Amino acid sequence: MKSLTGEPNNFDSVLVGRISNKQVKSKERKNTIFIISNLNEDIRGYKAIITSVKVGKKIPSSFLKIPFIHSVKDFESLFNGDLVLLEMHSGTITIMFEKNSTHNSIFATSRCNSKCIMCPQPSKKDPPKSERINLELVKLIDKSTHAIGITGGEPTLGRNNLIRLLKECNKNMPQAQIQLLTNGILLKNMDYVEEIVNIGIDNLIFCIPIYADTDLEHDFIMQRKNSFQDTIQGLYNLEAFEQSIELRVVVFSHNFKRLPQIADFFYHNFPFVMHIAFMGIELEGLAKENRKKLWISPLDYIAFLEKAVLYLSQRDMEVSIYNEQLCLLPKSLWAFSCKSISDWKNIYIEECNSCKMRENCGGFFKSVISEHRKLINKKNCK
Amino acid sequence: MDKDSEITKNNELLLRIDKSIYEKSAILKTCYLFQDKFHTNIKQLSDSTYGIFLKRKNDKLEFGDLAKNFFNELIDQQIRLENERMFGDLRREIVKQAFKPIHYNEIKSKFEDKSS
Amino acid sequence: MRTIKPYTILPYRFMRFKDEVLLVNEAGDFIFVKNTDFDKFRKFELRTQAETFLNLKSKHLVTESNLALPVYQLATKYRTKKSFLNDFTALHIFILTLRCNQKCRYCQAGSENETCYEHDMDISIAKKCVDYVFKSPSPVIKIEFQGGEPLLNFEVLKFVVKYAKALNKKHKKDLEFVVCTNLIALSDKILKFLKKNKILISTSLDGPRNIHDANRILPNGEGTYEIVLKNIKRAQVTTGAQNVAALMVTTKSNFHNLEKVVDEYIAKGFDSIFFRTLHPFGRAARERNTLGYDIEEFVRNYKKALNYIIEINLSGKYFSEIYATIVLSRILTPFSTGFVDLQSPAGTGIGCAVYSQNGDVFVSDEARMLAKMGDLRFRIGNVKENTYKEIFDGKTLREIISSSCVETLPQCSECAFQMYCGADPVRNYYAQGSLIGHKPTSEFHERNYLIIKHLFELIRQDDPEIMNVFWSWITNRSIYDIKRINIRELNEKPNR
Numbered sequence: 001m002k003s004l005t006g007e008p009n010n011f012d013s014v015l016v017g018r019i020s021n022k023q024v025k026s027k028e029r030k031n032t033i034f035i036i037s038n039l040n041e042d043i044r045g046y047k048a049i050i051t052s053v054k055v056g057k058k059i060p061s062s063f064l065k066i067p068f069i070h071s072v073k074d075f076e077s078l079f080n081g082d083l084v085l086l087e088m089h090s091g092t093i094t095i096m097f098e099k100n101s102t103h104n105s106i107f108a109t110s111r112c113n114s115k116c117i118m119c120p121q122p123s124k125k126d127p128p129k130s131e132r133i134n135l136e137l138v139k140l141i142d143k144s145t146h147a148i149g150i151t152g153g154e155p156t157l158g159r160n161n162l163i164r165l166l167k168e169c170n171k172n173m174p175q176a177q178i179q180l181l182t183n184g185i186l187l188k189n190m191d192y193v194e195e196i197v198n199i200g201i202d203n204l205i206f207c208i209p210i211y212a213d214t215d216l217e218h219d220f221i222m223q224r225k226n227s228f229q230d231t232i233q234g235l236y237n238l239e240a241f242e243q244s245i246e247l248r249v250v251v252f253s254h255n256f257k258r259l260p261q262i263a264d265f266f267y268h269n270f271p272f273v274m275h276i277a278f279m280g281i282e283l284e285g286l287a288k289e290n291r292k293k294l295w296i297s298p299l300d301y302i303a304f305l306e307k308a309v310l311y312l313s314q315r316d317m318e319v320s321i322y323n324e325q326l327c328l329l330p331k332s333l334w335a336f337s338c339k340s341i342s343d344w345k346n347i348y349i350e351e352c353n354s355c356k357m358r359e360n361c362g363g364f365f366k367s368v369i370s371e372h373r374k375l376i377n378k379k380n381c382k
Numbered sequence: 383m384d385k386d387s388e389i390t391k392n393n394e395l396l397l398r399i400d401k402s403i404y405e406k407s408a409i410l411k412t413c414y415l416f417q418d419k420f421h422t423n424i425k426q427l428s429d430s431t432y433g434i435f436l437k438r439k440n441d442k443l444e445f446g447d448l449a450k451n452f453f454n455e456l457i458d459q460q461i462r463l464e465n466e467r468m469f470g471d472l473r474r475e476i477v478k479q480a481f482k483p484i485h486y487n488e489i490k491s492k493f494e495d496k497s498s
Numbered sequence: 499m500r501t502i503k504p505y506t507i508l509p510y511r512f513m514r515f516k517d518e519v520l521l522v523n524e525a526g527d528f529i530f531v532k533n534t535d536f537d538k539f540r541k542f543e544l545r546t547q548a549e550t551f552l553n554l555k556s557k558h559l560v561t562e563s564n565l566a567l568p569v570y571q572l573a574t575k576y577r578t579k580k581s582f583l584n585d586f587t588a589l590h591i592f593i594l595t596l597r598c599n600q601k602c603r604y605c606q607a608g609s610e611n612e613t614c615y616e617h618d619m620d621i622s623i624a625k626k627c628v629d630y631v632f633k634s635p636s637p638v639i640k641i642e643f644q645g646g647e648p649l650l651n652f653e654v655l656k657f658v659v660k661y662a663k664a665l666n667k668k669h670k671k672d673l674e675f676v677v678c679t680n681l682i683a684l685s686d687k688i689l690k691f692l693k694k695n696k697i698l699i700s701t702s703l704d705g706p707r708n709i710h711d712a713n714r715i716l717p718n719g720e721g722t723y724e725i726v727l728k729n730i731k732r733a734q735v736t737t738g739a740q741n742v743a744a745l746m747v748t749t750k751s752n753f754h755n756l757e758k759v760v761d762e763y764i765a766k767g768f769d770s771i772f773f774r775t776l777h778p779f780g781r782a783a784r785e786r787n788t789l790g791y792d793i794e795e796f797v798r799n800y801k802k803a804l805n806y807i808i809e810i811n812l813s814g815k816y817f818s819e820i821y822a823t824i825v826l827s828r829i830l831t832p833f834s835t836g837f838v839d840l841q842s843p844a845g846t847g848i849g850c851a852v853y854s855q856n857g858d859v860f861v862s863d864e865a866r867m868l869a870k871m872g873d874l875r876f877r878i879g880n881v882k883e884n885t886y887k888e889i890f891d892g893k894t895l896r897e898i899i900s901s902s903c904v905e906t907l908p909q910c911s912e913c914a915f916q917m918y919c920g921a922d923p924v925r926n927y928y929a930q931g932s933l934i935g936h937k938p939t940s941e942f943h944e945r946n947y948l949i950i951k952h953l954f955e956l957i958r959q960d961d962p963e964i965m966n967v968f969w970s971w972i973t974n975r976s977i978y979d980i981k982r983i984n985i986r987e988l989n990e991k992p993n994r
Contacts, residue, residue: 213556215564229567236574258552265556268527268832269571314966314980315831316973335982414908418938458514461540462912465510472569473509476524479573480580 001094006050006072008091009059014129015067016096016136017047019082031140033086035078039063048086050078050093069093083140085133096137104141105149105181106134106169108162112154114183115223116211118252118281118294123153131161138168147177149207156186163195170201177203179246184208185227187234197241205274206238209248211255213265221254232269239272246275252294256301263308267315276312277338278305280323298328309336387449390435395445397434397452398427408459409434415455419443503542505551505560508568512536513914515958521559525575526917528829529557530958575832579917582836582849585636587890589838589850591863592627592643592658594619594651596855599682600722603713604747604782604789610646612717618651619855626881627853628662633886638672642700644863649683652691659695676700680714681729682722693737701730703744703766705752705759712751713789730766739767747774749789753796756803760810764817771807772820773800775945778929779867793941797948804952811967811977818971825950827972828918829957838862840920840946844902847878847895857881859889861898864924876924898923901933909937915950 017033024032029045036043036051039060043049049068052075069091078084081099086092097104109130112123141148148169155162169178178201187193187206196204208231212218215228222228238245247266251259259278266276281294305321310332312319320338321329329337387397399409409432413422416436423435436448509524519536522528531539531550538544539560544551546562554560558568596610596617610617619627631639641662643655659675666673675697692699703726704710711721733742744763746752752759756773763771775796776782776789803819810817827835838845846861853859857880860866865876876898879889889895902921904910910921925942926935937943956964966980973980 214552215555215567216562217552229564232567232571261553261556269575271832313982314969314973316969316975332982411909411912415938417936418944454514458512459912465507469507469509473524476509476569476572476576479569480576 001096002077002098003092003094004072004074004077006069006091006093007055008069008088009055009063009067011067011088013067013088014127014133015048015086015088016133016140017084017086018140019050019078019080019084021078021080033084035075037075050075050084050086081142083137085137097141099142102147103149104145104147105151106137106165107152108134108150108155108165109153109158111157112152113157113185113224114154114227116209117221117223117254117290118250121153126153131158131164134165135168138165138172141173143173143175145173145176147179148173149179149181151181154183154185155180156182156184156192159186159192159195163199166196166199166201166204170199174202177205179205179207181207183222183227183231184234184238185224185230187237188230190237190240193234193237193241193243197243203244205244205246207246207248207277208235209250210262210266211249213258213262217255217258235270235273239270245270245273246277247273248277248279250279250281251296251301251305252281253296254294256296256304259301259304259308260311263311267312267317271317273317275318275320277320277322278309278324279321298324302328302330306330306333309333386453389445393437394423395436395448397436397449399432399434399456401430401432404456404460405463406432408456408463411459411462412452412456416448416452420448504546505542505544505562506565507539507542508559508561508572510559511912511914511916515954518958520914520954520958521554521557522914522917523558523572525558525572525832526579526828527557527575527832528914529553529559578832579834581834582841583843585638586848587634587851588636588638588836589640589642589845590627590631590634591850591852592619592624592641592648593645593852593854593866594624594643594648594654594658595646597650598646598680599650599716600647600680601715601717602781603715603785604749604776612650617646617855619654619853621654621657623853623855623857623881624654624658625661626857628658628665630853630859630881630886630889631662632665632669632671634890636671638674639666640674640676643675643677643679645678647680647683648677649679649681649688652683652688656691659691659697663695674698680722681726681733684729684732689732689736692733696741699733699737699742701726701733701742701744702746703727703730703763703768704746704749705755706762709752709755709759709762713747713749727766734767742768743770744768745772745774747776748791748796749776750791751789753791753799756799757806760803760807760817764810764815769816770818770820770823773803777864777925779864793944793948797945797952800949801952808964808967811970812963814977816970816976821949822953823971825918825953826968829950829953830968831972837920839922842902842904842916842920843899844921844923846876846898846902846922846924847890848899851878851890853881857883859884861895862924864928868924868928875927898933907934907937909943915947918950919946 017031019035020032021035023042026045030047032046033048033050034041034043034046036049037053039051039053039055043062043066046066049063049066050072051068051070052072053070055063055068055070067086067088069086069088072093078093078095079099082095083097085094085096087094110124110126115123150165150169166178169176184206210218210231211221218228219225235245247270249255249259249262255262266273280298309319309321313336319336321333321336322338324337326334326337385398387395390396409424413424413434416422419439420436421439423437425433425435427433434452436452438445510521512522513520515530517533518530519533520528520530521536531554535544535550539554544554551560555562558572561568597612597614598610599612631641641658643658645651648655655677662673675695676699677692677697678700681699681701702714704714707721707723710723710726714722716722730742730744746759748756760771778786782789804822807817807819824835824837824840827833836849838849841849846865850862851859852861852863852866854866858869858877859879859881860869861876861878868875869877876894878892878894902923904913904916904919904921907921910916910919913919922942923933926940927933929942930936930940966977970977970980
């Protein structure tokens with residue numbers, strides 16, 4: 001998530017609030033974080049203040065009772081309606097929810113029960129009170145939001161937390177589509193699935209990664225024994241409750257040659273899934289460390305990807321390609337490409353400025369820029 | 383040494399089968415398959431050999447590759463018998479699991495709870 | 499010293515195809531492997547890192563340490579494949595009358611004189627039959643009107659439709675009606691009723707005029723092509739072309755010219771055909787010499803016609819062959835396909851029931867024909883005399899069903915095509931003297947075996963264009979949709 005820094009004042013707390021760059025009614029102020037560029041504004045009743053101005057030793061009296069962060073750079077990246085987390089001890093402002101984005105996620109937990117070799121977000125301990133913060137966040141999210149992701153780490157860890165979080169999402173955003181990103185391992189317990197289903201969310205999708213068509217290969221990538229078996233059991237349990245499922249395959253060096261067989265395996269064993277997504281790799285986190293071993297040039301895997309995608313499409317399965325640039329995909333695959341990279345990770349390179357398809361293209365992950373640049377320069381930009 | 387196949391005086395194809403390699407069941411199954419175009423008869427020729435007599439149903443039919451085809455099929459039938467011994471139980475287990483009610487006891491107890 | 503096997507072989511059936519072997523797992527998933535790989539596989543000599551080994555593992559034909567998971571997955575897939583059994587009898591055929599206004603040379607249905615009204619189903623029997631139809635647990639009910647010519651007993655047809663719809667208000671099943679008619683008696687009044695009640699029409703068209711009129715004739719010997727086509731057009735215009743289907747019967751008159759029959763179907767607005775073979779019943783049996791053909795000849799012509807149809811599809815026109823589509827669905831998809839004529843256990847009674855005009859219940863139309871010839875072996879009861887349970891859970895039906903599981907029949911039990919095929923115990927009994935029959939000389943077996951084998955040959959060739967055609971049939975989409983030739987709008991999807 002995007003974050004900014006500034007100088008905090010003496011308050012020592014962690015706060016969540018909604019950004020506003022203009023005054024709001026008094027009853028809304030207790031959840032609002034007012035962003036100001038001059039210190040003469042009326043700041044009574046607000047939860048916190050963020051300002052680009054430097055506040056010197058002489059603190060205006062109105063500022064004494066209210067948490068604030070000053071001297072904030074990149075002030076312009078805060079938009080009205082964004083939800084932010086303020087860590088007052090460090091002066092960090094993290095944008096948890098972007099009003100103008102369709103790709104927002106809540107990090108249910110940072111812990112994980114696997115250690116995927118290409119994981120862009122490796123497991124770590126949860127900061128204190130993270131559950132409370134998440135619940136507060138959910139309460140502030142605009143009710144008209146179309147979609148929200150629940151991710152991590154592994155959200156199904158901390159079962160009670162997840163249930164509470166899902167219940168809160170359902171209560172505050174009953175119309176939103178909730179995408180739960182999970183490895184599905186703990187969903188091998190039928191009663192866990194039942195508990196989630198009983199919350200009664202109208203539009204809930206389980207997004208579950210499977211990296212191979214055989215157990216040893218998948219378990220190796222997950223770095224966890226029996227994960228293949230457990231995830232499959234989870235899939236069948238979800239199907240027993242008629243839940244919507246999206247299968248995700250990250251395409252990289254370990255599995256690109258078997259993409260057609262993976263597609264075939266999905267079709268024959270999980271024909272009930274709603275959607276299948278093939279995703280380009282993000283070279284962050286663990287993936288960054290191992291980039292030499294994990295990276296495979298799209299030029300090398302495109303043929304396998306094409307076979308797999310067209311195979312599934314032929315069989316009337318819903319299939320998409322995420323995180324792939326249109327100039328690297330053959331035209332036969334353009335219809336499947338999706339703009340999917342979370343806005344905070346997504347950029348284009350200069351060569352893209354002249355590209356006619358730029359609007360429709362997903363762009364790149366920041367993390368893969370250097371590799372991709374070499375490839376783009378070789379091809380004709382259309 | 384006897385030849386494996388020859389045409390008899392009665393215009394039948396006689397095939398000699400080594401009893402130690404092929405089980406009776408495999409031989410019978412192979413004979414059954416060829417009964418579309420041939421009448422089949424089996425006789426014990428010696429302690430170690432069965433004789434299969436294949437008589438054409440239609441005189442216009444040529445024997446052709448019949449001996450070769452019969453022996454090939456016989457090998458495959460023998461393979462199938464050995465396969466059945468190897469995984470017959472597993473096969474039955476798969477079908478049994480397929481028709482077993484899922485989590486019946488849990489569903490049953492839930493139903494009983496609701497009705498009380 | 500005991501050698502530990504490097505992998506476990508999971509249950510499979512096999513069939514040789516020149517330099518390759520077709521392997522099929524217990525759930526009906528298949529793979530072709532080279533002969534040399536097959537031998538290594540059997541002898542436990544495949545390297546577990548080899549691509550072939552991984553492919554076999556993916557297809558649940560081998561496993562290393564984990565046995566529980568592939569067994570669980572195979573069981574799940576097997577259950578899916580057999581799920582056509584879940585709902586019991588869905589197809590209910592009403593023989594409204596034995597009277598007919600035609601006298602087709604190959605008729606097996608029985609066509610009494612148009613004026614012999616004692617051969618009609620009366621309302622009290624019709625009512626009882628509908629009552630029994632709704633005792634079936636199936637959530638989908640298809641009532642099919644046959645005969646003779648069902649439109650000749652239009653009053654009872656109307657009654658059945660109205661009464662069934664009334665009963666369905668309580669049962670809320672997915673209720674569908676079909677009338678199998680030669681369309682000769684299609685008055686405006688009848689057409690209006692069919693349209694109002696959304697009754698699908700299934701008619702017979704054997705080919706262009708000279709072919710059709712060779713066998714489908716009036717009692718006075720005249721052809722019916724002219725009037726049938728006129729009424730097909732009327733029906734298509736009034737009820738919509740998608741609600742009018744045509745079937746044909748293959749006889750010596752048309753089987754060398756199946757392509758012409760296809761052309762005729764396309765010209766007259768149909769988008770599918772079913773090359774049905776002659777069944778050796780009724781008049782067809784008596785006319786065997788003039789109408790009959792041997793199965794190998796039929797299959798040769800079928801293959802030619804299938805090629806012709808594939809070419810038509812490749813030129814952009816959607817047209818499918820129904821039997822091939824059903825078999826291809828079974829081979830290529832993990833789904834269950836209900837097709838009562840070719841399934842295991844057979845669809846007799848448990849998939850389809852025939853209610854004859856006097857209330858007798860039969861497991862199939864052939865069973866009814868046998869009864870007409872004096873053999874009541876396959877009559878499972880009568881709606882006036884027996885309870886639903888006596889009919890559908892009686893000894894007769896159970897005996898028929900237990901002889902129709904290919905998993906236990908000689909030759910079928912080892913066959914690689916097992917999951918795609920089926921049994922017809924009534925046919926076996928009639929043609930060969932016993933419910934199990936004699937497979938090597940069974941025409942039913944030969945026809946299915948040869949065509950399934952041919953389809954596998956085409957699948958093995960893996961020609962991408964032909965596979966596109968097959969998938970367009972299976973998924974009922976045009977070739978353009980299959981190839982995604984109209985690139986869909988590259989909009990940001992609302993859910994991502």
